[in-house]
Amino acid sequence: MNHVIEKAKECKCKRVWLITTNDNTRAIRYYQKRGFNLCNIYLNSVNEARKIKPQIPLHGYDNIPILHEIEFEMLL
Template identity: 40%
Template structure:
């Protein structure tokens, strides 16, 4: 197996990005903190191995903050998510961002473990936020990972200043 690399996405990656987003999110539309994103149009980092895209992180950079909108590593426990998050932190530092932050859901226990082990902290909880998200994406399930009711958004951040 060849080495994993992470790079900024290019226009040539669009089809692979849409495929990854569709597999992970049911399409490219993502709803977080009351904002609707078309993640396929955002800035993105892709992880590559053996000439294939094996992971994706989409983000926005505004007001001195880098928001991770999506992070997807379909093959887990191979370092793809870590490599993508490390690269995003590098992008944030290069942009002199104050923080890197993201939204996840209350059922994402694996994600919470992943983010906290990499220095992010829970800084906010928005109870019942998923009800509003379902108004835009009605196919968001009522029950998430591990049979946990999918209700709340959690905000995590890594301070960079």
């Protein structure tokens, strides 16, 4: 992660961002501990994604329903 952030700074990017799903609580903790801020929640967006990629499971980690996408960003 640090390498990506450094490369983004070298390229004069203004931010680094990523999206994970609501069931991925480990990733949510990981990014917050590293200074990323939650900037958007896309409610029920995974239902739309399943229309394109139907193999996305209905339940994820800890049997949590996969429904929403959560966007994190770090301003550089």
